[in-house]
Amino acid sequence: xxxxxxxxxxxxxxxxxxxxxxxxxxxxxxxxxxxxxxxxxxxxxxxxxxxxxxxxxxxxxxxxxxxxxxxxxxxxxxxxxxxxxxxxxxxxxxxxxxxxxxxxxxxxxxxxxxxxxxxxxxxxxxxxxxxxxxxxxxxxxxxxxxxxxxxxxxxxxxxxxxxxxxxxxxxxxxxxxxxxxxxxxxxxxxxxxxxxxxxxxxxxxxxxxxxxxxxxxxxxxxxxxxxxxxxxxxxxxxxxxxxxxxxxxxxxxxxxxxxxxxxxxxxxxxxxxxxxxxxxxxxxxxxxxxxxxxxxxxxxxxxxxxxxxxxxxxxxxxxxxxxxxxxxxxxxxxxxxxxxxxxxxxxxxxxxxxxxxxxxxxxxxxxxxxxxxxxxxxxxxxxxxxxxxxxxxxxxxxxxxxxxxxxxxxxxxxxxxxxxxxxxxxxxxxxxxxxxxxxxxxxxxxxxxxxxxxxxxxxxxxxxxxxxxxxxxxxxxxxxxxxxx
Numbered sequence: 001x002x003x004x005x006x007x008x009x010x011x012x013x014x015x016x017x018x019x020x021x022x023x024x025x026x027x028x029x030x031x032x033x034x035x036x037x038x039x040x041x042x043x044x045x046x047x048x049x050x051x052x053x054x055x056x057x058x059x060x061x062x063x064x065x066x067x068x069x070x071x072x073x074x075x076x077x078x079x080x081x082x083x084x085x086x087x088x089x090x091x092x093x094x095x096x097x098x099x100x101x102x103x104x105x106x107x108x109x110x111x112x113x114x115x116x117x118x119x120x121x122x123x124x125x126x127x128x129x130x131x132x133x134x135x136x137x138x139x140x141x142x143x144x145x146x147x148x149x150x151x152x153x154x155x156x157x158x159x160x161x162x163x164x165x166x167x168x169x170x171x172x173x174x175x176x177x178x179x180x181x182x183x184x185x186x187x188x189x190x191x192x193x194x195x196x197x198x199x200x201x202x203x204x205x206x207x208x209x210x211x212x213x214x215x216x217x218x219x220x221x222x223x224x225x226x227x228x229x230x231x232x233x234x235x236x237x238x239x240x241x242x243x244x245x246x247x248x249x250x251x252x253x254x255x256x257x258x259x260x261x262x263x264x265x266x267x268x269x270x271x272x273x274x275x276x277x278x279x280x281x282x283x284x285x286x287x288x289x290x291x292x293x294x295x296x297x298x299x300x301x302x303x304x305x306x307x308x309x310x311x312x313x314x315x316x317x318x319x320x321x322x323x324x325x326x327x328x329x330x331x332x333x334x335x336x337x338x339x340x341x342x343x344x345x346x347x348x349x350x351x352x353x354x355x356x357x358x359x360x361x362x363x364x365x366x367x368x369x370x371x372x373x374x375x376x377x378x379x380x381x382x383x384x385x386x387x388x389x390x391x392x393x394x395x396x397x398x399x400x401x402x403x404x405x406x407x408x409x410x411x412x413x414x415x416x417x418x419x420x421x422x423x424x425x426x427x428x429x430x431x432x433x434x435x436x437x438x439x440x441x442x443x444x445x446x447x448x449x450x451x452x453x454x455x456x457x458x459x460x461x462x463x464x465x466x467x468x469x470x471x472x473x474x475x476x477x478x479x480x481x482x483x484x485x
Contacts, residue, residue: 007032008049009095014039016090019047019104031100035107044107045087048176052100061099065091068101074150075177082141084108084161084175108173110163117157117233125237128268128304132297135231137172142227142290145177146220152177153218155226156207157233205249206241210281213253220289227290228278231297235261235268235308256281269307270300 004024011034014020019036025046026033034047050068052061069089076086088104126134138160145152152159154176165171203212209225211218232240240259241252252259258279261268268275274296280286287293297304 007051008100010034010047010049015047015092015102016088019045019088021047036104046105046107047102048105049094049100049102052098065099065101071150071177072101072103074148075145078144078148078150080141080144082137082171082173083145083177084173105175108161108163108175110161110170110173112158113160113162113172113230114157116162117237120237123237125233125235125266127308128235128271128297128301131231131234132301134170134172135227135234136294138174138227139290139294141174142220142223143294146223146289146291150177151219152223152226153212154203154207155223155230156204157230158204160230205246206239208253209283210254211283213250217283219283221283221286223290224278224287224293225283227293228275229259232259232261232275232279235271236264236266238264254281267307267311269304271297271304274300 005027006024007027010021011023012021015036018039020039021034021036023035024032025035031048031050034049036045036047037043038045052064069091072086072089075083076089079085085106086103087106089102091099091101093099125131138155142152142155152174155174159174159176161173161175162170163173203209207226207229209218209222211222229240241249243249243252257263258276258281260272260275260279262272274293277285277296278287278293287296
């Protein structure tokens, strides 16, 4: 904690005639921790002073102090290697004028589990076996406390310290039983919805159980919930609840979908339902104590480890097969002053080929229509002679001859130059349609109608619909006709 204000005015004082207080180590909502030295033994100790809640006055304050002493004696009697040892305890009247309880604890050198998690790469967790091996001392400590009828009620990474054991490997020690609760012999978990206000209640929001938010009955089942949250954090490398504001964290804690490793894509096989039960919303649906949770985790440790390693291998394989963007290197032929260019990943071919082909096709179709419909130069224009009467016998009207075989659909291709042959003289009454002689490519009509979104029509039928066309002799050879409106 960053706040090192000396709330109780203890720095420089000697507590109980034998603990010389030197500095503030940490401060929280319910008290402060000081570094002190035993004046006779010259050994370091940690002094934890508990702040009495403001709601306790007169008789209730005396009752609270007596309860604290009773709990301190019970914790001191545990004598478990993974629980920080209680050296001394008492109560004193400090600078504030109020009497508050204090506890002298053994001084531990190391760093908290919270600091260890903060120094790991984000999202890089431990395997189930690694997590269980690391946390096993805490399971043993809680098992001892629960068997003695004591619930910690504020388990979090900041209250777990990694210290070096005799062989050099880190060993986990459990701190801060200052707000522990001594359970009644017949006390059972409730629904988590009935509020109670007995004793001292405190919790850290990111590791709180639903019943703590509603001030319902707490106990070993509350510790089970907190332990499961820490195990999830060890496996995933990230806190189970990550919202920034308290309102969102409250909502997450009460969410029906529990924060198991599977929610963030970490496969732990049979551990998933075990942790889901330990994190159940209703206390009665959880494991009753740390022993039951540890037994459930150990029973399926091997398949959980195998599932986790298979999942990590799959993630590594996907990461290895993904193309990496390599930084551009300066060309050996470039001048020394030329800076290397950043490379970008080219777009997939399928993403640009289709639009390019469509664009080219439309451009070619438009060019073909334009070439066919634009006015021809004077030297190349077909001469339309005036119609001359033919005597003595009238000539039969000649209808345009349709090809014997309908033209097949033609794929749009670059149009060839259109050769327009001079047509025979036509009657004086001009028609809107001009029939061009054979030799023009049939693709022109199809391309033009395709451009307008209509199917190509039979040029003969179109010309016929306008009436007969009189063509002067000689009659051109029958062939495909192209009609241009």
